[in-house]
Each structure stands twice: as structure tokens, then as C-alpha cells.
Amino acid sequence: MIRSSALPRPGQTRIGHGWQLILADLALILFLLSLSALPAAEAESGRHLAARAVQEQKTRETAEPEVAAAQALFRPVAGGPSLGDWLRAQAPDPRATVTVFAIHTPGAEAAAWARAETLAQQARAAGTQVRTIIAAGSVDEVYASLAYDQTIALAIRPARRAS
Numbered sequence: 001m002i003r004s005s006a007l008p009r010p011g012q013t014r015i016g017h018g019w020q021l022i023l024a025d026l027a028l029i030l031f032l033l034s035l036s037a038l039p040a041a042e043a044e045s046g047r048h049l050a051a052r053a054v055q056e057q058k059t060r061e062t063a064e065p066e067v068a069a070a071q072a073l074f075r076p077v078a079g080g081p082s083l084g085d086w087l088r089a090q091a092p093d094p095r096a097t098v099t100v101f102a103i104h105t106p107g108a109e110a111a112a113w114a115r116a117e118t119l120a121q122q123a124r125a126a127g128t129q130v131r132t133i134i135a136a137g138s139v140d141e142v143y144a145s146l147a148y149d150q151t152i153a154l155a156i157r158p159a160r161r162a163s
Contacts, residue, residue, distance in 0.1 A: 097149035103137035
């Protein structure tokens with residue numbers, strides 16, 4: 001039979017390792033106290049701690065409107081249906097939103113806005129919620145996307161009211 005000096009003999013207790021458990025317990029207690037003090041410090045001062053405030057500011061700055069994947073796309077073509085007629089032919093869904101995209105080259109901003117407004121009026125006349133996004137690009141084009149954007153649009157509205 002081989003005996004190891006690392007293992008205590010029956011009836012003996014291990015000596016010398018109790019301080020490690022005590023230190024681990026104290027570290028855990030200190031961590032929990034520090035963690036519980038954070039909300040108390042915010043409540044007393046009435047302001048967010050610096051790290052949280054910076055993180056919230058970055059979130060606000062980088063938040064961009066999101067566009068859901070298109071359920072259907074409409075591009076105006078000569079001799080084709082208007083956006084209003086096209087929308088009436090689609091399956092009605094109160095959750096759907098039409099997003100009119102107007103891409104313009106430098107100097108063609110007014111024309112892009114006019115074409116986007118025409119499509120937006122046709123969509124409103126068809127009873128659909130509309131939002132318009134106008135951006136600069138290398139070609140002039142206008143198209144509409146029918147998508148489930150309503151929940152995204154509702155999530156964006158309260159953030160704009162608070163600003």
C-alpha cells in the first residue's frame with residue numbers, strides 16, 4: 001500500500017488551506033457588495049454612471065432606421081400600373097408599410113423629392129402607411145418596398161419624441 005503525504009490520514013484534518021476558502025468568500029462578498037452599490041449610487045446622484053451614459057449615447061448616435069426585408073418591390077415603368085393600383089392588387093395587410101426610396105445624383109434632389117412625393121401620395125390614397133427615404137447615389141431611381149415595417153416604425157417613433 002502506497003501512502004501519499006498529500007492525503008490526510010483518517011482522523012486528521014487538512015491544515016493550511018482554510019485561508020484560501022476564506023479569501024475566496026471575502027472576494028465574493030466584496031464583488032456582491034460592489035455590484036449592489038451601483039444602482040444605489042445612481043439613485044443617490046440622480047444620474048447614470050459614466051460608462052452607462054457613454055454606452056447609451058453611442059447607441060443613440062448609431063441608431064439608424066431599419067427597413068425590413070421586402071415583401072414586394074414596385075418600380076414605376078411607362079405604361080405600367082400606378083403604385084396605388086399595384087397596392088390594391090396586393091393582399092391587404094395592416095402590418096405592411098410602403099417605403100419609398102428615392103436615389104438621386106448631385107443636383108437632382110428636387111426632382112427625386114417630387115417623384116418620391118408622387119409615389120407616397122398614391123400609397124396613402126391606397127390606405128397604406130408610408131415613409132420616404134431620400135439618399136444620394138450614382139443614378140436617379142425611385143422605387144417602393146412593401147414590407148412588414150410597422151413594428152420597426154413604431155419602435156422608432158417614441159425615440160424621436162423623447163429627443
